[in-house]
Amino acid sequence: MKRTFSDDLRDAIGRDVAAIDADHTAAYPGESPDRQPVHTVYGGAQLFRSGTAQRLGSMALAALDDHGPDPDTFADAIDLAADADLRATLYSRVRAKLEREAVEDFRIDFEDGYGNRPDDEEDATAVSAAAAAIEGMKNDALPPFIGIRIKALAGEAQRRAVRTLDLFVTQLAKAGEGSLPDNFVVTLPKVTSPTQVKMLVDLLAQLESANGLAAGSLKLEIMVETPQSILAPDGSSALYGLVDAADGRCVAAHFGVYDYTASCGITAQFQSLDHPACDFARHHMQVALAGTGVWLSDGATNVIPVGSTDSFHDAWKLHYQHCRHSLRHGFYQGWDLNPAQLPTRYAAVYAFFLESLAAASERLHNFVSVAAQATLVGDVFDDAATGQGLLNFFLRGVNCGAITEEEATATGLTIDEFRSRSFAKIVANRRG
Numbered sequence: 301m302k303r304t305f306s307d308d309l310r311d312a313i314g315r316d317v318a319a320i321d322a323d324h325t326a327a328y329p330g331e332s333p334d335r336q337p338v339h340t341v342y343g344g345a346q347l348f349r350s351g352t353a354q355r356l357g358s359m360a361l362a363a364l365d366d367h368g369p370d371p372d373t374f375a376d377a378i379d380l381a382a383d384a385d386l387r388a389t390l391y392s393r394v395r396a397k398l399e400r401e402a403v404e405d406f407r408i409d410f411e412d413g414y415g416n417r418p419d420d421e422e423d424a425t426a427v428s429a430a431a432a433a434i435e436g437m438k439n440d441a442l443p444p445f446i447g448i449r450i451k452a453l454a455g456e457a458q459r460r461a462v463r464t465l466d467l468f469v470t471q472l473a474k475a476g477e478g479s480l481p482d483n484f485v486v487t488l489p490k491v492t493s494p495t496q497v498k499m500l501v502d503l504l505a506q507l508e509s510a511n512g513l514a515a516g517s518l519k520l521e522i523m524v525e526t527p528q529s530i531l532a533p534d535g536s537s538a539l540y541g542l543v544d545a546a547d548g549r550c551v552a553a554h555f556g557v558y559d560y561t562a563s564c565g566i567t568a569q570f571q572s573l574d575h576p577a578c579d580f581a582r583h584h585m586q587v588a589l590a591g592t593g594v595w596l597s598d599g600a601t602n603v604i605p606v607g608s609t610d611s612f613h614d615a616w617k618l619h620y621q622h623c624r625h626s627l628r629h630g631f632y633q634g635w636d637l638n639p640a641q642l643p644t645r646y647a648a649v650y651a652f653f654l655e656s657l658a659a660a661s662e663r664l665h666n667f668v669s670v671a672a673q674a675t676l677v678g679d680v681f682d683d684a685a686t687g688q689g690l691l692n693f694f695l696r697g698v699n700c701g702a703i704t705e706e707e708a709t710a711t712g713l714t715i716d717e718f719r720s721r722s723f724a725k726i727v728a729n730r731r732g
Contacts, residue, residue, distance in 0.1 A: 335699045336595050337404035337445045338649050340554070341636045344413040345429045345448075350436035353443045357402030359639035363605065364398065367612040368643065377613035378620040378647055386654060394646045397701045402642055404700070405445035405633075408433070410464050411452070411489050419460070426464045430471035437481045447485035447521070453496045465503060469518070473511035485519045485551060490559065492528040494545035501547050520549050525556025526563050530584050539588035550594055553585060554635070557599030573599055573622045582629055598626040600635035616644045623648030632696060646700075653702035656693070664690040664711040668726070688723040695721060 341356065349355070368374030371391035380387060408429050410422065417425075429448075436442040450465050451457035465486065472480065488500050497520075504518040522542055524530065532538040543550045557578055561571040572578075578599070585596055601622045605615035619641050626634050627648065636645055667687050694711070695718060697703030705715055717726045 335444070336696070337633055338700045339634055339636045339642075339645050340405040340407050340445075340597060341403050341639075341642075342407045342409050342413055342449070342600075345408045345410050345425050346414060348408045348429045348432055350432045350439060350441050352432075353403040353406060353436075354441060356639040356642070357398055360398050360402050360642035361395070363612070363640040364395065364643045367605070367609045368616075374643070374647070377616050378644060379617060380647070380651060381655075386651070390647060390650050390654060393650055393701060394643055397646050397650075398642060400701070401443070402639075403443040405483075406443050406447075407487055408446070408448045408468075410461075411449050413449075419463075422460065422464055423467060426467035427471050430468045431475060433472060433481060434475040437476065437479075442481050445483040445485070446481050447483075447487055449487035449489060452490040453488065453499050454490065454492065462503060466507065469507045470511055473507075473513055478512045480513065480517060485521050487521050487523060487554070489523040489556070490525055491522045491542055492526050494541045497522065497542050497545035497550075498547075501545070501549055504549065516549065518549070519551045520546055521552035521554060522546070522550060523554045523556050524581065524585060525559035527560070530581055537584065537588045539585060540592070543589060543592060543594055552595040552597055552633075553589060554597040555582060555585065555599050555631075558602065560599075573601060574625045579629065582631060586630060595633060596631055598629075598631040598634035600637050601641065602637065604638045605640035612640070615640075620644045620648045624652065627652045646702075649700055650702040653693070653697040653700075657697075657703060657707060660690055660693050661707070661711050664694070664713070668712050668730070687727070691718070691721070691723045691726075694718060 343352065364374065368377055371387040374380075374391055374394075375382075375387040380390065410426070414422075414425070433442065433446065448465070448468055451461040453461055472484075486500065486504065488496065491497060500520055504520065505515070507513070508515055508518055522529070524539070529538055529542060532541065539553070543553070555578070557573050557575075558571050560581055561575055561577055562568075564577050566575065566577060582596075582598065589596065601615075601619045603615050603618050605612040605619075623634060623645055626632075632649075634645070636642060664687070667690065691713075694703060694708045694713075698705060698708050698718070708718060709715060713726065717729075720726060
């Protein structure tokens with residue numbers, strides 16, 4: 301059959317569409333299939349030891365024993381619903397988590413948690429902190445996720461940030477014989493320009509080459525704590541450009557509540573995680589980075605549980621409310637600054653999942669049973685995207701200990717199907 305102009309046009313359009321699809325897939329690979337920690341604990345580098353995670357867990361348990369020694373006392377402190385079964389289940393699972401894995405992610409901090417110190421002192425701290433990380437790695441004592449926060453790559457702090465990063469990574473690679481702790485990451489604070497991210501990428505590449513590390517093995521995360529990291533000078537979104545500048549190394553974007561609100565002119569009295577200005581920034585982060593695979597993390601509650609039991613309960617209630625605020629807004633990770641905040645971190649996360657468990661189980665079970673055809677459960681309409689969303693709900697819940705494997709498989713899915721992390725693959729296999 302003789303080709304026509306329309307045939308040529310169709311082929312050309314097809315090539316264009318394929319190129320567009322390839323570009324889109326490269327830019328937006330989808331949600332990361334890996335486990336995301338529910339929090340990051342920040343601690344001054346001068347205090348870091350190989351057993352820091354275990355020590356923080358012991359302190360968290362002591363705080364719970366002293367100020368929330370039973371399910372009702374703890375639940376009343378955070379205004380948890382009066383459901384006795386929920387209170388008992390949540391309390392036992394929080395205790396078990398604190399005993400098993402109190403810290404999911406830890407950041408060895410050379411910025412705000414460390415301050416400005418003489419060069420010889422920070423040099424020594426960088427080397428000793430790396431040695432502690434190596435000891436923890438050998439003794440299997442490190443949390444599942446760990447990293448270092450350097451100073452900003454801007455102004456007077458730039459030279460110090462580069463030197464600390466060099467000393468720490470070089471010591472880490474040398475003592476670890478070319479290996480790194482699992483899920484190791486470098487956190488870059490106060491990012492205002494893609495140039496700063498590119499500088500860090502270049503530094504990481506040079507450190508990999510110099511220390512025999514695999515290319516691309518050093519990952520980074522950016523901190524969103526200035527208006528300039530939200531909007532570019534021309535009014536466009538700055539966030540995607542920051543992530544794009546990382547050349548595939550960026551795994552997370554963390555929101556810094558207090559630097560951001562201060563930069564917006566909000567006085568200290570009203571600087572809080574749930575301020576409307578913070579909601580704007582978080583929503584912008586969600587929209588700008590949706591589909592990129594970059595994890596989003598919320599900031600911290602700076603009211604620390606100390607003093608009397610009443611003071612503890614007031615601080616616990618505020619922290620619990622802030623964690624729930626983050627979860628409602630789709631931020632499944634946040635910062636913790638003190639071990640006494642760990643009980644309420646897990647209480648908030650576990651309550652979030654447990655309160656929705658029955659409804660989510662019914663919806664996922666019903667959805668799977670009709671092999672991804674749209675279905676109606678009560679007054680909630682599900683589609684294929686919701687199927688993946690429900691799967692992600694259970695994956696997050698199981699990963700952090702809020703939901704048991706038995707509760708997850710009550711949906712009709714097997715553990716192997718959950719581990720596939722893809723609703724489309726589950727449906728395809730079942731149809732096959």
